[in-house]
Amino acid sequence: MKHVGQNVPHDSAHLHVTGKSTFIDDMPPLHGEVCVGIVPCPKAHAKILSIDTTAAKQIPGVLAILAAADIPGHNRFGPVVQDEYLLAEKEAVFIGHPLALIVAENKEALLAARKAVKFQLEELAPIFTIDDAIKASSFLGNQRLIQRGDVDKAFASAPHTLTGTFDIGGQEHFYLESQVALAVPGEDNTFTIHSSTQHPSEVQTLVAEILAVRFNHVTVICKRMGGGFGGKETQAAQPAMFAALAAHVTRRPARFVYSKDDDMRFTGKRHPFKAFYKTAFTDQGEILAVDTQLYSNGGCSTDLSFAVLERAMLHNDNAYFIPHFRVTGRVCKTNLPSNTAFRGFGGPQGVAAMENLIEEIAHTLKIDALDIRQTNCYGRRSEFPSPCNQGEGKGGGPIAGCVPPPPPSPGIPGEREITPYGQTIANNTLPRLFETLRKDSDYDRRRDEIDQFNQHSRTQLRGMSLTAVKFGISFTRRTLNQANALVNIYVDGSVVISTGATEMGQGVNTRIRQLAADELGLPLSSIRLMPTNTEKNNNTSPTAASSGTDLNGAAALDACQKLKGRLAPIAAKMLADQAGGLHAEPDHIRFLAGRVFDDRRPAKTIDFQQVICHAYELRINLGERGFYATPGVDFNRDTGKGHPFLYYTNGGACTEVLINRFTGEMKLARVDLLMDLGQSINPGIDRGQVTGAFIQGVGWVTTEELVYSAQGNLLSYSPTTYKIPNISDLPDVFNVSWIDNPDNHVSLLRSKSVGEPPLLLGISAFTAVKNALSYLGEESMKIALPATGERILLAMPARTAKPSTYVPAPAK
């Protein structure tokens, strides 16, 4: 009867498959509803000389055209730094920056008005790339630093050093449901906003501020999103503000929906990064020092860029202990839509920089990259001799003369389990993941085969890479690590739960339902998760940082436990049998399968509903607020030290690719994923999170390329030109499994968060390409991310020479 740990279907699945689940754009038009649209600035950087709306306002059906000056409250906003203008004032800073807002009776009038709005712009010099921003010293905020040891000294005495630069591309979220909001004005200057948002409280705040009303005038509701992936953490707010402004001026319901094209062109994406790196290492591949300068492309405003950069820096070490470590970070200010949160939140970029560098160390030393990774893995002792295959490699045993390291002692973190920022890695499963995956993926045999193949094939190249992820769970902004939940029990025994978690397909509501069902001893059918609503849950954190279930589930459990605490004495009295010697003892009351009993006499049970009815008669409060704040997390940004994460979710991936040497086309031949998810709350949903995140990560590193014109127009702005993975891009062989880890005591029922970490395993597809290209020589290895077919082909030597000159010696 336990629901936690079961593959319970997603609580909306039966609606999704029949098309009955309602998204905001599926809601029928409300009486008097108006259309809302923007006049997007066609230039990336321009001074606004004039905006003339006279002609546009004459068009029949046009109700209002608003400029910045018409906004009752703040036009300037931002989640961290208020440096973004909803409607451009003196200057427009990205293509799509709204110059004006149009409110109309219908779409036709809206489109006509958009054409009729006249404006004069004076173009200013735009900046688009990180390189140009560095040249122009165009930055947001200050440089950040995390360091340990003495990097400069380590380089001075190192046997080997290597330097390079690495360009990392951005990524479009491509949630299928575009950004959308519906604002309904109510009496007394109140507003109800239906928003497809991961952060209803942020939408509430910004709508209230733009309308100059108190927060208690604005209620934000999010039933579900058609995907979010971080793109609706802060940037769902703009559509909501547009709709709210229209509702405010017309006092009529107003809906704002982006077309897919406009959503892709005008909203932020995953931050592109550039890494300048330098590393020092021994003959054996032990990394002595890494010194990295990370630059991110923040776009036109701060948005979440500082936090994204911080997470990139905190994940730059990835799974590896690096004694002398320095990473600096800087956000570049450019004339692109403000880049924002995207699953992984900087972590993928930080990890990609490290994994890229490891491939290059491996090539330099002619040591297999996996040996380099295992040598430097957190928890390995320092003298790890390489290549020494841990008894699982070629020949089936340790190489003579190699002393295998002692097994990592469970539970007692060692010196090599401390991160550069000072957090000790508890319950470190990384060495075990590497070892298990190396064996399960048959890595060594396949490596031999690939060496052979690449020596002989002149038409194809194969490559393989096994990478890991160590993803820190918690918001690095400490305040956000809190949640509240409201649990109400009705007299028929049914229960509703409201939390600040938003449902974007990840199954947070299903998991919370399972947790509550077990806690209250009820069948799932007795519990409903309600649409997220700021009226029920105030000051909520975004559903982000993989923390939705951890935080909100814990808060819901807290409420359920408090309710049980009130119900148990009542049930105890109902079950007591003075004559039979059973005295009322609330501590002995158990709730199971819709029944309540005293565990000293389990044969006698009463219905949960009976207890509730009786409690109601007795005037007991049958609703409760739960609360949870993650204990202990703290990080000092100024010193770059602290304990930012409650725990880490770990995993590994072994990916093999096949490349067509004539075209650069690449295919995933085989993928083996191995995760440490602690004790899974819902293995079916977790598995879907793993495969979904991994494939999304593969898209980022392979086919998903943001292509801009010289003027800053995004050219790949629809699925015709922006290619997310297709079902046929799945690997021929795709194995997904997890290790058993019952030792993550710090989290909810020993589970681990799963939303983001597997995305970072997609990086193995990139490093596998890099590995394949390494067989053609060092020059061919230098490839930017994503490794598109074009980049792969152009990285290979042109086939103009005789065959013998382009068949390289094997890398080993």
Next chain:
Amino acid sequence: MRNHILLYINQQRIEARDNHAFMSLSDFIRLHLRQTGTKVVCAEGDCGSCTVLLGRIVDKQIRYEPVCSCIQYLYQLDGTHVINVEGLTYDAELNPVQQSMVACQGAQCGYCTPGFVVAMHQLFEDGQSRNEAAVKRALTGNLCRCTGYDPILKAARETDMSKMRRIAELFPIEKISSELSAAANDPVQINYAGKTFFKPTVISDACRFRAGHPDCTLITGGTDIGVQVNKGIRQITAVMNLHGVSQRSIEIKNDYLLAGAGATLTELFRACEEYFPEFANLLDIFGSPLIRNAGTLAGNLANGSPIGDTLPPLFVMNAEIELTGINGSRWVNINSFYVGYRKTIMGEDELITAIKIPLPKPDEIVKFYKVSRRRDLDISTFAAAIFLRLSGKLIHEIRIALGGVGPVVLRLSKTESALTNQLFTEDAMLEASNLALSEITPITDVRGSANYRNRLAANTLLRFYHDITGQPSNGNGHPKSPPDHGDNGRDSSSFILQASSLISNPHPTPPPEYKGREGEGDGRDGHSSSSNIQRSALSSNPPSEQKESE
């Protein structure tokens, strides 16, 4: 003359008049019928969220195939039966596909889910399971951003086939098809707010209408027209639906294939599987099944994009196009059909009525290539077709056509002449690739740089050489190579021509996964549609775009 469009949507009989005739099917379903299970994401046929089944009368029967409803307009749909996700529940119960999708966690956010359910229901309608390759090919037109597809494949595997019901069990299709068949003979004309719609049933009426409406949009599949209308690139003033005057049949004659202008790319694919497998392989990565089920070869040719997937093969095969006008018909070789970027020699009254494609003879070697950013559901960055006839080890005749390297598909006549009567060796091909580069003028656009296209063009001749002289050299455990990727390593000294068995065998055994598939879209697919909105920023040349449509 009927003044409305007649169609069925699920159980509902609909007479679409006035503005409704000019609505997209997805808008009509969502906004007018208020059935919101059909989602619209991209509005360009490239995501499949709006998938519905389109039933059309073929030989008095209704044949149902999944299509994208966002790029089907009601003016294309006279005489059809449309079924959306709302029509596929069994007596208010979940159908077996839906049950399996629920149990296997095939839905996360739920936005793509109805499209997948519709496409999968049609795939399994006959109650037969399919292997994984066939499932993947049937679903390449449906994008999912949440699941990584693996749970959806699991759902496909675990669907209870014994509980599947046929469309005929769910709907009174006898009654519907007899009514629609009868209505098919009616010409239809609708005038509304300055727009004219005409569906002729006699070819001469069609030619006259075209001549009288120079701005007329001709439509059958409309998989590109729909995109252009949705994105505001094309305004519909006059539109003519050619379904009533287009033959859908495909005939195989002795040495050629004759396709009617109404034949869809899916129908062409099926015919080619047996008679022209090399062409079938290419059609298999054209758009997606959702696009191929609607789009036609005639549309692809009339659209005239320089990256139309089907064009280079037809160039090297010397395909002929039948043009019919007021004064009768004429046949034109495709090599002289195009005169500039999207410009053809068609007269103002002419329509494409048939296409004749010579089939390769046993001594003729043909290879067709498409390179795109993503293998499936993508538009070519580069396309190539090579035809070779050897005389001993000498090149007797070679024809090379490249797409995506100029404003039109190019035949490389200098390279062809230079290679003729040369020994067919790697060196000869390598040398010819330099000459080939002098004959092309690729541009840089969103799909790739000029440099990349040059490299692809140069490599194609070598790739061709390896592909036809190669032998499988797979070691144990070598990953299954995608069909699109060339064969493995060869060494030029060991060149032995493997004669006709390597080549386009006119009667091959179809690959196992196709066996017994009579129905719907098998397919991985390839591309679809798209808009030519200002992508010329990187170049002054016209954007290369491929479209299907007419």
